[in-house]
Structures are given as C-alpha cells and as structure tokens.
Amino acid sequence: MxxxxxxxxxxxxxxxxGGQPGGWACVxxxxxxxxxxxxxxxxxxxxxxxxxxxxxxxxxxxxxxVHSDSAYVINAFLQNWFQGWERRGWKNAKGDxxxxxxxxxxxxxxxxxxRVTWIKVKGHAGDRFNERADQLAxxxxxxxxxxxxxx
Amino acid sequence: MxxxxxxxxxxxxxxxxGGQPGGWACVxxxxxxxxxxxxxxxxxxxxxxxxxxxxxxxxxxxxxxVHSDSAYVINAFLQNWFQGWERRGWKNAKGDxxxxxxxxxxxxxxxxxxRVTWIKVKGHAGDRFNERADQLAxxxxxxxxxxxxxx
RNA sequence: CGACACCGCUUACU
DNA sequence: AGTAAGCGGTGTCG
Numbered sequence: 331m332x333x334x335x336x337x338x339x340x341x342x343x344x345x346x347x348g349g350q351p352g353g354w355a356c357v358x359x360x361x362x363x364x365x366x367x368x369x370x371x372x373x374x375x376x377x378x379x380x381x382x383x384x385x386x387x388x389x390x391x392x393x394x395x396v397h398s399d400s401a402y403v404i405n406a407f408l409q410n411w412f413q414g415w416e417r418r419g420w421k422n423a424k425g426d427x428x429x430x431x432x433x434x435x436x437x438x439x440x441x442x443x444x445r446v447t448w449i450k451v452k453g454h455a456g457d458r459f460n461e462r463a464d465q466l467a468x469x470x471x472x473x474x475x476x477x478x479x480x481x
Numbered sequence: 482m483x484x485x486x487x488x489x490x491x492x493x494x495x496x497x498x499g500g501q502p503g504g505w506a507c508v509x510x511x512x513x514x515x516x517x518x519x520x521x522x523x524x525x526x527x528x529x530x531x532x533x534x535x536x537x538x539x540x541x542x543x544x545x546x547v548h549s550d551s552a553y554v555i556n557a558f559l560q561n562w563f564q565g566w567e568r569r570g571w572k573n574a575k576g577d578x579x580x581x582x583x584x585x586x587x588x589x590x591x592x593x594x595x596r597v598t599w600i601k602v603k604g605h606a607g608d609r610f611n612e613r614a615d616q617l618a619x620x621x622x623x624x625x626x627x628x629x630x631x632x
Numbered sequence: 633c634g635a636c637a638c639c640g641c642u643u644a645c646u
Numbered sequence: 647a648g649t650a651a652g653c654g655g656t657g658t659c660g
Binding site: 579 | 656657658659660
Binding site: 489492493494523524525527528550554556601 | 636637640
C-alpha cells in the first residue's frame with residue numbers, strides 16, 4: 331500500500347520582515363486531511379511543516395509519494411542539498427547558516443524512516459489536490475487569526 | 482566644487498565561465514548619467530569600468546567623491562592593495578597574477594590625477610542613487626543585447 | 633578563513 | 647509592476 335499526499339504552505343504578507351501568520355495543509359488521496367496555523371512564520375517554514383505533518387501521519391517503513399509545489403522542499407532531496415550542508419557544517423553556498431535547520435533535521439529523520447518519492451507539482455495550475463491543500467492552508471490562517479477575516 | 486558620483490556594474494549569467502554580457506553606469510549627483518555595455522566581461526570588470534568612466538568625466542585636479550558598493554574596488558584603495566601588488570610584481574597574495582591589470586592601471590592613473598574620496602555604500606539597501614546606477618547598468622545590458630529582451 | 637558584489641532558479645505574497 | 651523566503655554558483659581580493 332502506498333500513500334499519496336499533497337502538501338502546501340501559505341504565508342500572509344510574506345514580503346514583510348520578521349515573520350507573519352501562516353498556515354499549512356496536507357491532503358491524503360482517498361484519505362484524511364490535516365491543517366495547522368502558526369502566528370509568526372515564513373512561507374518556506376510552512377511548506378516544510380506541511381510535509382513533516384504528512385509524514386507523521388504515516389507509519390515507519392511506509393511507502394509515501396509526496397506531492398508539493400515547493401521547489402525549496404523538493405530540490406533539497408532531489409538535488410541532495412544535505413550533502414553540501416553537512417560538508418560545510420550546515421552552512422549554505424553563501425557561507426551563512428542554513429535556515430530552518432530544526433525543520434530540515436526533523437524532516438530528514440522522517441524521510442529516512444520511510445520510502446519517500448518526491449513529485450514537484452506546479453502551483454495554481456489546476457491540480458485538484460494541490461488546490462485543495464492550498465485552500466486548507468489559507469483557511470487555517472483565517473481560523474488561526476480568529477475568523478475575523480472571512481472577507 | 483566637488484563631484485559626487487555613484488557607480489555600479491552588472492553582469493548577466495555571472496555563474497557561467499568565459500565572460501558574459503555586462504553593463505556599467507555612473508550617476509553624478511545633480512549632474513549627468515552615463516552607461517555602457519560589454520558583450521563579454523565579468524561583474525568586477527564592470528564595477529571597475531564604472532569608476533573609470535566616472536573619473537574620465539571629471540577634469541584633472543578635480544575633487545571627486547566616488548560611491549560604490551564594490552568592496553573589490555573600494556578596498557583596493559582604502560587598503561592600498563597596489564603596494565603589495567607592486568612589491569610582488571603584480572602578483573596577488575596567493576602568488577597568481579593580479580586580474581584586470583589593464584583596468585587597475587588605468588584607474589590608478591586617473592585617481593592619481595585627482596583628489597578622490599572613496600565611500601562604500603551597501604548594495605540594494607534603498608540608496609536612491611545606487612539604485613539608479615544599478616538600474617542603468619542593467620538597462621545597458623538589455624540595450625547592448627539588441628533590446629530583444631524587454632520581457 | 634574573511635569580505636563585497638554579480639548572477640541563476642523556485643515558491644510565497646502584495 | 648514589486649518584495650521576501652530560500653537554494654545553487656562565479657568574480658576577486660586580503
């Protein structure tokens with residue numbers, strides 16, 4: 331049995347500094363949906379969190395196909411960014427500390443315990459499950475903010 | 482009377498080897514603007530060229546305040562890299578030949594004929610004149626490439 | 633090792 | 647039209 335899951339993250343006013351309200355969601359094909367909220371985060375943290383939460387809802391050793399529109403997440407595994415990060419002591423190509431190390435380490439652990447296949451989907455391109463995940467992530471922000479922004 | 486001039490260089494596809502299309506620009510405060518194009522160059526050559534062209538538009542003996550975001554250019558004068566280069570026969574600290582010697586020698590000549598003050602500005606930090614020089618340098622590349630890339 | 637630029641790419645938002 | 651979060655690299659020097 332193989333899990334197929336679509337993940338997405340969203341972050342309001344992502345151009346503002348210091349972190350902003352964000353939401354994440356994961357949608358299992360023919361399965362459950364999960365979503366969550368963070369009052370102070372970034373778009374990339376939400377994308378990472380969405381995948382982490384998805385994998386947490388599968389058992390160790392499971393076969394999982396993860397669909398995400400985040401090149402940040404997908405390419406880290408497809409291009410094995412970890413190799414360079416560890417060689418440089420968790421510094422990126424510019425020499426600065428890798429961002430979101432906490433989430434990256436959690437995610438890699440979950441991935442190593444499973445058989446994960448990565449699928450890059452194009453955002454806002456009509457994919458039904460991706461659109462659903464996007465919708466849930468945005469909805470999570472509204473609910474997290476107290477539902478006062480149903481506009 | 483003192484000239485205040487902002488300079489900048491740009492180079493497309495700077496990650497590719499062998500030189501790429503580049504542009505330079507200099508903006509005189511309360512004065513004219515100049516820009517130019519080179520079909521095969523590097524980012525640092527464009528930064529150097531921008532200053533050279535700026536000084537060429539001032540008279541010998543003039544007092545000039547040069548604003549640049551390039552530590553490569555600024556530190557050469559503030560830290561007097563020339564001293565070491567000449568002592569070693571135009572070799573750098575690693576023992577390799579100094580790059581861009583043609584431009585360095587032209588620039589030093591122009592500087593010696595004037596009273597130049599060097600100001601290091603932070604790139605892309607909202608400085609109005611620095612942004613303007615950047616814009617002109619990028620525009621020069623487009624025009625140099627034939628204006629076919631107005632996308 | 634340090635520094636400053638220059639670029640390429642993707643996503644997220646306004 | 648623009649900005650932010652993030653990654654990969656080269657150009658150059660001490």
